[in-house]
Amino acid sequence: MTDAGSSPPAGRRAGQVVRWLCAQALLQAGAVALGLGCFVLLFQTDLWSGVTILFYRGLILLGVAFLLTLAATAALAGLGRAWGLRRRDALGACVLSLALNLSAFVILPVTVDRSISVFLLGQMAAHPEERFTPERARTVFETVYLGAFRQMERRLSEQQASGNVAQTADGYVITPQGRAFIRFCGLVARAFRTDTRMIDAAASAPSAARDPGAPDGSAGVVPR
Secondary structure (H helix, E strand, C coil): CCCCCCCHHHHHHHHHHHHHHHHHHHHHHHHHHCCCCCHHEEEEECCCCCCCCHHHHHHHHHHHHHHHHHHHHHHHHHHCCCCCCCCHHHHHHHHHHHHHHHHHHCCHHHHHHHHHHHHHHHHHHHHHCCCCCCHHHHHHHHHHHHCCCCCHHHHHEECCCCCEEEEEEEEECHHHHHHHHHHHHHHHHHHHHCCHHHCCCCCHHHHHHHHCHHHCHHHHHHHC
């Protein structure tokens, strides 16, 4: 016979482990689904709509969604004590939800909002029967993206709000923070072997840094 103080039979222990694993899986899946739902719904509201930079507003709403998800999953974990759940398990589930939401946010909405490739595909989708040569695509980019949509003005305004550039009487200049950010981007580009021409513009295309309205000579070159 088994003593009263001995451990439960192996079959019972296995059942407890399976039940705990199922409870953990449900808690994790519930936190991910709830976190994503809260995040998307928060974007449909006017909360922090004054933050015009999508990425910054998204980070704020991610924090709000995390707190809402944590409160809900902590309550659910408290109800699942019979299955071996503890309230501290809710924190791990919410951290997973936050990480996945952040990854999805950067990959999907931010890309849709800022990608030139998405813009080009959108223009082609609006004219599915027409052919786009590189020359036509360049013209559409300059006329619509830079012209009608005023995306260059938007980008400069965003970088000013971020502190990477500062406005002067006759334009914008990069700030020390902006130069530090570019140095960091250079490290990332070399680590992942991306196209460094986007960062080292002076070395790859020195003529692009000239003011087209300036006379020939060094006066038209943007100071480095």
